[in-house]
Amino acid sequence: MRIEKLTRKYNLEATYIHFPLHPDTPVEGRSLQALFGSGPEAIAAKHAQMQQLMAAEGLPYGTRTHTYNSRLAQEIGKWADCRAGGSAIHDALFKAYFVDGKNLHDMQVLLAIVDAVGLSVEEAGTVLSERTFKDAVDADWGKSRQYGVTGVPTFVAGRAGVVGAQPYEVIERLLIDAGAQVA
Numbered sequence: 553m554r555i556e557k558l559t560r561k562y563n564l565e566a567t568y569i570h571f572p573l574h575p576d577t578p579v580e581g582r583s584l585q586a587l588f589g590s591g592p593e594a595i596a597a598k599h600a601q602m603q604q605l606m607a608a609e610g611l612p613y614g615t616r617t618h619t620y621n622s623r624l625a626q627e628i629g630k631w632a633d634c635r636a637g638g639s640a641i642h643d644a645l646f647k648a649y650f651v652d653g654k655n656l657h658d659m660q661v662l663l664a665i666v667d668a669v670g671l672s673v674e675e676a677g678t679v680l681s682e683r684t685f686k687d688a689v690d691a692d693w694g695k696s697r698q699y700g701v702t703g704v705p706t707f708v709a710g711r712a713g714v715v716g717a718q719p720y721e722v723i724e725r726l727l728i729d730a731g732a733q734v735a
Contacts, residue, residue: 700713
């Protein structure tokens with residue numbers, strides 16, 4: 553995948569900064585038709601477009617029907633980043649949401665994902681119930697506003713950024729312009 557290839561080529565470390573995409577989404581989620589104010593044909597067209605983009609990156613993509621509040625998933629992702637092997641949670645969360653259509657606001661769903669990537673379910677349960685990483689995600693949301701992020705994914709290097717699913721060459725140019733050197 554692009555990011556992994558770029559981080560190896562330029563010996564860089566990618567850092568996830570969380571963004572409040574639809575933070576007002578209720579716990580039970582919202583249908584994509586309601587979110588976008590469109591009918592099933594328009595949703596099918598959006599899915600087809602996303603499936604093409606994802607396929608170009610070698611990523612799976614399902615035909616989910618709902619969007620869910622991702623706040624708790626962001627908090628568990630932030631926690632996982634502090635654990636050995638925790639970076640695997642990001643791919644697992646992606647698959648659960650974009651391929652399997654899982655509700656990432658559901659604590660049981662999140663704990664099953666934590667277990668699947670080999671992290672401590674007990675510790676993760678405490679993190680979720682006590683909201684241990686709430687402030688860290690709040691800080692990320694503030695940073696994303698400071699950067700002017702308006703959508704995901706957004707790639708930032710130096711003082712510049714690009715929004716959306718961008719070709720490899722666009723992200724590489726962003727890195728080079730920010731001073732990245734081939735490793």
